[in-house]
Amino acid sequence: MADIEISSAVKQLDAHLDGLSKQFVARRSLMELVMLGLIAKEHVLLIGPPGTGKSAVVQAIARTLDASSFEYLIGRFTEPGELFGALDLAGLRDGQVRPVTKGMLPEAEVAFLDEIFLGSTAILNSLLKILNERTYRRGQFATKVPLISCVAASNELPTDAALAAFADRFLLTMFVDPVGEDQLSDLLDAGWAEAHRDGAEMPPLDRAVLETLQAAALEVDVAGVREDYAHIVRKIRLMGVPMSDRKLVKGLKLIASASLLRGSNQAGAEDLWPITYLVQSRERQADLRDLLHTELAESRNPVLASSVAQATHGLSAHAASLSAQAQTLLNAKPLPDDLRANEHWLVRLETLQTRIDAAFSEVTIPDDLKPLRAAIEVALQDQAVENEANGAASESSAG
Amino acid sequence: MRWINIDPIQAVDALLLTGEGAADRLETALSQKPSFARTLPRAQGEGWAAVFARTLPGEREAMIPSIGGALPLYEAERGWYFPVGLQLDAPADMVPELLQYLAEEADLRPPAILAPRDDGRIDAYPVRLFHPSEQAAGAMAG
Numbered sequence: 441m442a443d444i445e446i447s448s449a450v451k452q453l454d455a456h457l458d459g460l461s462k463q464f465v466a467r468r469s470l471m472e473l474v475m476l477g478l479i480a481k482e483h484v485l486l487i488g489p490p491g492t493g494k495s496a497v498v499q500a501i502a503r504t505l506d507a508s509s510f511e512y513l514i515g516r517f518t519e520p521g522e523l524f525g526a527l528d529l530a531g532l533r534d535g536q537v538r539p540v541t542k543g544m545l546p547e548a549e550v551a552f553l554d555e556i557f558l559g560s561t562a563i564l565n566s567l568l569k570i571l572n573e574r575t576y577r578r579g580q581f582a583t584k585v586p587l588i589s590c591v592a593a594s595n596e597l598p599t600d601a602a603l604a605a606f607a608d609r610f611l612l613t614m615f616v617d618p619v620g621e622d623q624l625s626d627l628l629d630a631g632w633a634e635a636h637r638d639g640a641e642m643p644p645l646d647r648a649v650l651e652t653l654q655a656a657a658l659e660v661d662v663a664g665v666r667e668d669y670a671h672i673v674r675k676i677r678l679m680g681v682p683m684s685d686r687k688l689v690k691g692l693k694l695i696a697s698a699s700l701l702r703g704s705n706q707a708g709a710e711d712l713w714p715i716t717y718l719v720q721s722r723e724r725q726a727d728l729r730d731l732l733h734t735e736l737a738e739s740r741n742p743v744l745a746s747s748v749a750q751a752t753h754g755l756s757a758h759a760a761s762l763s764a765q766a767q768t769l770l771n772a773k774p775l776p777d778d779l780r781a782n783e784h785w786l787v788r789l790e791t792l793q794t795r796i797d798a799a800f801s802e803v804t805i806p807d808d809l810k811p812l813r814a815a816i817e818v819a820l821q822d823q824a825v826e827n828e829a830n831g832a833a834s835e836s837s838a839g
Numbered sequence: 840m841r842w843i844n845i846d847p848i849q850a851v852d853a854l855l856l857t858g859e860g861a862a863d864r865l866e867t868a869l870s871q872k873p874s875f876a877r878t879l880p881r882a883q884g885e886g887w888a889a890v891f892a893r894t895l896p897g898e899r900e901a902m903i904p905s906i907g908g909a910l911p912l913y914e915a916e917r918g919w920y921f922p923v924g925l926q927l928d929a930p931a932d933m934v935p936e937l938l939q940y941l942a943e944e945a946d947l948r949p950p951a952i953l954a955p956r957d958d959g960r961i962d963a964y965p966v967r968l969f970h971p972s973e974q975a976a977g978a979m980a981g
Contacts, residue, residue, distance in 0.1 A: 682957070728960040758848035784895055786873045790904040793893075798911035815937045820905075824871065 448699055449652040455744045456645045460500055467469035467497050473614050473717065474501055476718060477589045479549070479700070480693040483571055483642040485556075486593040488616030494593045498552045506647035507588065514559045523578060524566060529738040534715035535839035537579035546576040549588045555601050556592035564606055570768045571609045572626060588650075597720060597725070604720075611690050612717045614750075615725065660696035662707045669695065672715055672735050678691075679731060681695060681724050691718050710808070716751035729753045740808050742767050755799070759806045762796055770819065786823055789816050840927060840937065842955045847924030849913035852901065853891045855920075855952055855964070856909050862888040868906045876904040881951075882966040883934075887967065889952060911953065918949025920966070925955065 457475060461468040472485065474497075477484040486494045489532075495511075502509040512523055521527070524546055525539035541547050553559075559567065567590075568573050568623050576585050590610075598604055607613075662669075673688055694714035699707035720727050729736075733753040740747050745764035749757035769788055774781035793816050796809065805813060856865050865888040869876045880891045889912070892901035912920040921927075921936055927934050942948060945963060952964040 527898045626967065754846040754848050758846065783873050783875065787875045787895060787902045788902070790872065790876070791851075791900070793905040794851050794903055794911060798849075798851050 445652055446656045446700070449649045450703060450743060452550045452646065453653065455611065456504065458742065462686065463500060464493060464497055465492055469750045470494070470497050470614060470616060471501060472744040472747040472784045473612055474498060474591055476593065476697055476714065476747065477612055477652060478696060479657055479697040481588050482611040482655060482690060482693060483590045483592070483609065484612045484614070485610035486591065486614055486616050489595055489618065492616045492618050494616050494727050495552070495554055498591050501505060502550050502552060502643050504642045505550060505650070506644045508547060509550040509552070510545045510603055510797060511552040513554040514563070516558050518559065518563065518582070520562050520566060523563060524578065529820045533816045539578055540574070540582050541583070545570070546583060546585045549586050551590040553588060553590065553592045555594060555638040557594050557616050568606060568609065591688060607720060608684060608687065611694065612714070613720045614717060615722045619694040629685060641813065657693065657700050659701050660705050660707055662692050662696050665695060665709065665712060668709060668712060672712060672732060676728065681719055681728070683718060687718050691715055698744060700743055704743045709738040712736055713751040738806065738808065739747040758799055758814065762792065762799070763809050763812055766792055766809070770812065770815055786820065789820055791814060793820065840941065842960060843925060843928040844926050849923050850901070851892065851903055851911040851923060851953070852914045853889050853912040853920050854903060854906050854909035855887065855889045855912055855954065856906070857887045857950065859886065861886060865890060865906070869904065872904040875902065877971055878967045880970050882968050884964060887964055889964065891968065892919045912952060918951065920950070920952040922954050
């Protein structure tokens with residue numbers, strides 16, 4: 441597959457995430473993680489109180505994907521047929537047990553199941569097979585399912601051991617909190633804007649984008665991070681965090697996908713951060729961020745910057761976020777004749793430089809951020825020289 | 840009152856220059872920046888000057904220029920500015936009460952800047968904001 445196709449796919453995905461995240465406040469990281477799951481073809485579990493936008497975000501993503509989707513709010517009395525399809529009565533007359541799966545979960549590429557742990561044993565057993573083996577079985581009836589990723593949500597993690605084992609099938613776990621008080625005003629603005637939106641939807645993400653990235657992720661070379669990954673795994677196990685071998689092996693797919701979205705077909709230290717999301721405990725995820733402060737210090741991803749920030753220690757996350765902002769801003773230089781846009785661009789550069797200098801000294805600035813800081817300085821100096829030249833020219837013409 | 844170091848990841852809400860000619864240095868620095876910088880709210884006193892961040896028209900994030908040698912500050916509590924990377928060594932829910940006590944003791948009213956010295960003493964700067972002419976921002980707002 442040509443590199444240009446991959447880089448174009450990454451750009452399209454990034455632009456799609458930008459468009460989607462404008463509709464929500466403080467939910468970019470959730471969207472990024474769902475996208476990471478889609479590229480790695482793995483399942484995502486969202487844990488958080490009701491009303492935090494989990495369903496709305498996943499529905500928005502599903503609506504704008506060129507893929508078949510299925511969503512359902514599971515309750516204690518939900519029947520298996522409501523998810524997997526009712527039995528085909530004509531088939532029953534012929535003595536065959538065959539569900540009608542059209543439009544149901546077994547035919548979906550993307551599934552969103554709210555309140556997943558309320559499902560009955562029959563539902564969870566069928567789901568287990570679908571999640572693990574991409575196979576739906578009912579009696580003698582068995583079919584392969586096209587499921588790419590299942591996103592499930594719940595208010596809390598189950599304490600029951602059997603349900604916890606089921607939850608472990610979800611590779612990525614994100615804890616979703618209500619929007620912070622400092623963003624309440626933005627939340628109200630976004631909610632009001634949403635209420636006035638007349639159904640205008642974003643164009644769907646081209647199916648080829650996801651397929652290209654899914655295929656390319658499998659080609660990423662992860663040999664360079666195996667030792668570091670193993671070291672982190674040992675450290676996590678010493679901490680007493682339960683993590684199955686299956687999860688650890690699958691974690692490499694996330695690292696490969698992260699590397700791809702960073703723009704590299706060789707995974708590096710920048711791409712180890714998804715490991716934080718393998719842990720299914722809010723407290724343990726927080727512990728891990730501190731424990732792996734050094735190992736995840738180089739974490740960076742311009743497309744998944746918010747997920748990186750949530751997965752890593754404060755200062756590393758801050759560096760990653762500043763790097764992503766700097767890259768975006770430096771690539772967005774306006775045309776010279778657009779004076780207003782140029783002025784805004786310079787003000788943003790100035791602000792970013794101030795934030796970088798406030799956080800890092802010449803000694804502590806991370807290697808990734810150093811050249812970007814230098815590029816900002818050069819851009820600002822160039823502008824200062826240009827302003828001086830313009831000033832001299834207008835003085836001489838006035839004279 | 841004790842201070843602790845925290846990760847310096849706060850957004851920069853103000854910059855403080857101290858020492859002789861601080862106000863002139865700030866004026867000179869801002870004059871070399873995009874015109875938006877010259878419209879930012881400022882405050883000054885004897886031996887110090889500060890400039891405060893403001894949002895660009897139509898945007899959410901507050902902007903502030905880069906000024907060499909200035910101390911970056913963040914608004915730790917409403918109206919109280921601390922150096923980026925420093926925090927009062929007290930439980931978060933106690934900080935407003937502590938600041939209230941300090942304000943009463945030192946006859947200080949927010950907005951104010953607090954900056955600890957190496958010897959543990961605290962420099963307090965009462966902020967009386969003034970807004971330079973908006974004229975320079977004509978191009979930006981237009």
